[in-house]
Amino acid sequence: MQYLNANWFIQWIVDKGVPESTVILILMIPVVVTVIAFFRQIVGIKAFGIYTPAMITFAFLSIGLQPGNTILNGAKYGIFIFAVIVIVGILSRTLVKKFRLLYLPRMAIVITLVSLATLAVLVLGGSLQRTGLASVSIFPIVIMITLVEKFVATQIEKGSRIAIILSLETLVISLVAYFLITWPPLVQIVRDYPWVVVLTIFVNIFLGHWSGLRITEYFRFGKLIK
Amino acid sequence: MFFRNKTILGINARNLLYIRPNNLKSAKKLADDKLRCKRILKKAEVPVPRLIKSIKSREELENFDFNSLPNSFVLKPNFGFGGEGILVVYGRKKGRENVWVRADRSQVTEDDLRNHIKNILDGYYSRLDTPDFAFFEERIQLYKGFKPYVFRGVPDIRIIVYNHVPVMAMMRIPTEASGGTSNLHRGGIGVGIDMATGVTTTAIQYDKVIERSPNGLLLSGIKIPQWTEILKLAIKAQNISKLGYLGADIAIDRNRGPVFMELNARPGLSIQNANQEGLLLRLNRVEGLKIKTIRRGVALAQNLFGGEIEDEIENLSGKRIINSTEKIMIIGRNKREIRTEAKIDTGAGFTSIDTSLAKELGYEETLEKFNEIYQQSGGWEKLKDKNSKTREELFKKVPFLADTAIIHSSHGTSYRPVVKLKIIMDKVTIPALVTIIDREHLKFPVIIGRRNLKQFLVEVK
Known part of the structure; x- marks a missing residue:
């Protein structure tokens, strides 16, 4: 059993009846949000706040942990x-725009269309024998x-260009965070030494005081830097 | 790469070192509340757009008489940000009740306005999605001098004020890409401004340097009117709002002059690219200074952050320095005014203007008559054999013709009509005799020749 070499703390929680995978996942949350904070403060990739990329x-x-699926x-x-969700979101927004509806009903229609499209994707997955997707x-x-909702709201407020950029940024950050928290050595460390998670607090204190230029700003203001 | 940079202000430093310690929560709250800002600024005698009517609830909306609205107005969400949710109306649609027209000629009905106001009241455009107020205000009329550069909408002037000193400024010009808003991230143009003179310098769109506006005009060298007055307003707004790090937005109304539009507690950083200079150095230079009066703040801004070289040479020689292309205004018959750009051509004796320009300036008849006689007498081939007296006699009856001229150029010799008009260049009015010729295929509709350049030195870049 893999539980045997687990840290006593995790072992203790597991003994209380909490599944080990849940414990690890919860301990990974600080790692994920720290990655997102790092991307914002040091790299300069914004994404849709902290909640959306984490989710x-x-x-x-x-999806990756489902029986039969791999991390990839x-x-x-x-x-x-x-x-699919972003593309259908863009299309249905342009469609609904013509009706000049109030915000919430309009958003409700967009989400309805996106839901139906997602359903179609699952059916498609099934008919292509991709049971992992179905x-x-x-x-x-x-x-x-x-x-x-995040996407459409941004699209209305800041334009399609920004909304698409932020979506791509969200995707990039989420992928990086995803591969990080499924990276076996890291999983092993968190399992053996769960207290390392507390270190993220210090990392974030550093990030919160960081007043240097973000990496993207070196490109934005490139010519002005002597 | 991670060494502290000393010239550029990044987002982290702006938030941590400038906004957080200098813009207190109460001041930020005021900046976000447009109606309160308007009231407080107005009380301090800062000119603001006139409030037409505020709508604070659905009930007020039901009771509002849309007939009472003027022909043109702006509808805004009180807690809106980044220019979102602002609806600008230019005039009423003729023959239809309560239908208005927007800048892009699309129509807005009373129902559209109601819907928009309902969305605003629901808090859709407010920073925190909280319920909001909507209000109608006077629409700023585009200042004539800016007209050639603007696709639609009104440019505004953003000034960063820190420690009672305006440190950097730019003009934001709406473009087709930005949909008539002056938002830089939507594709508006940002043009840096020399703090001493209020003349534009370098320009950007999407953070990339550009030289000309989408319709081909040079963006440098535009003179902002009443510049010191604008600087004063910006400092005054800082004193009133208590925003230690302030982005002041000021527009220029055709009739009223500078009008204060908005206080911004989190001004963006692209202003550095527009001016091709970092903010951090400038902020450091005014750090800790004790500035007691508005006048002192203006003087410091102009002395510290203005380019002085040109002024100095101008003072030495008594001549004005101009570039090889300059913005000019031509005044023709009946005070008809045209703004355009001219090439300064020291190789030419006469100043020449394009035929279509001459027509617009009121010389259509002159040209017609001149051409008629020119054709009748057999063109230059025949005319060149006559002496100047007989030629003068021939064209005597052409209205408003001042003279005729024989011009030898690389294209050969031509015989042209000459008219008298006024040219205003670099603030100097020059009475000029100009020849009229078809310049349609050429880049500039006007060249200024030596005869009219006596008071200038031409800087060749």
Whole structure:
């Protein structure tokens, strides 16, 4: 049993009846949000705040951990569903725009269309014998559909260009975070020394005081830097 | 790569070192509340767009009489940000009740306005999605001098004020890409401004340097009117709002002059690219200074952050320095004014203007008559054998013709009509005799020749 070499702390929680995978996942949350904070403060990749990329990461994880799926499949199907949702979101928004509706009803229609499209994707997955895609559980799907509101709201506020850029950034950060938290050595470290997770607090204190230029700003202001 | 940079202000440093310690929560709250800002600024005698009516609830919306609206107005969400949710109306649609027209000629009905106001009230455009107010205000009329550069909408001037000193400024010009808003991330143009003179310098679109506006005009060298007044307003707004790190947005109304539009507690950083200079150095230079009066703040801004070289040479020689292309205004018959760009051509004696320009300036008849006689008398081939007296006699009856001229150029010799008009260049009015010729295939509709360049030195780049 893999539990044997686990840290006493995790062992203790598991003995209380909490599944080990849940414990590891929860301990990974600080890692994921720190990755997102790092990308924002040091790299300069914004994405849709902290909540959306974190959720998308766990949506990928949920797909990847499904019986029969591999880590790579999680990313593949995740990206596919993500892309479908964003594209259908853009299309249905332009469609609904013509009716000049109030915000919430309008958003409701967009989410309806996106949901139906997601359903079609699952059916498609099934008919192509991609059972991993067809049997994706409801959790990651619901999470990804809520992405649409973020996307459409940004599209209205800041224009399509920014919305698409932020979606791609969200996707990139989520993928990086996803591959990081499924990286066996890291999983092993968290399992053996769960207290390392506390270190992320210090990392974030550093990030919160960092007043240097972000990497993207070196490109943005490139010519002005002597 | 991670060494502290000393010239550029990045987002992290702006938030951590400038906004957080200098812009207190209460001041930020005021900046976000447009109606309150308007009231407080107005009380301090800062000119603001006139409030037409505010709508604070659905009930007020039901009771509002849309007939009472003027022909043109702006509808805004009170807690809106980044220019979102702003609806600009230019006039009423003729013959239809309560239908207005927007800048892109699309129509807005009373129902559209109601819907938009409902969305605003629901908090859709407010920063935190909280319920909001909507208000109608006076629309700023485009200042004539900016007209050639603007696709639609009104440019505004953004000034960063820190420690009571305006440190950097830019003009934001709406473009077709930005849909008439002056938002830089939507594709508006940002043009840097020399702090001493209020004359534009370098320009950017999407953070990339550009030289000309989409319709081909040079973006440098535009003179912002009432510049010191604008600087004063910006400092005054900082004193009133208590925003230690302020982005002041000021527009220029055709009739009213500078009008204060908005306080911004989190001004963007692209202004550095527009000016091709970092903010951090400038901020450091005014750090810790004790500035007691608005006048002192203006003087410091102009002395510290203005380019002085040109002024110095101008003072030495008594001549004005111009570039090889300059913006000019031509005044023709009946005070008809045309703004355009001219090439300064020291190789030419006469100043020449394009035929279509001459027509617009009121010389259509002159040209017609001149050409008629020119054709009748057999063109230059025949005319060149006559002496100047007889030629003068021939064209005597052409209206508003001042003279005729024989011009030898690389294209051969031509015989042209000459008219008298006024040219305003670099703030100097020059009475000029100009020849009229078809310049349609050429880049500039006007060349200024030696005869009219006596008061200038031409800088060749």
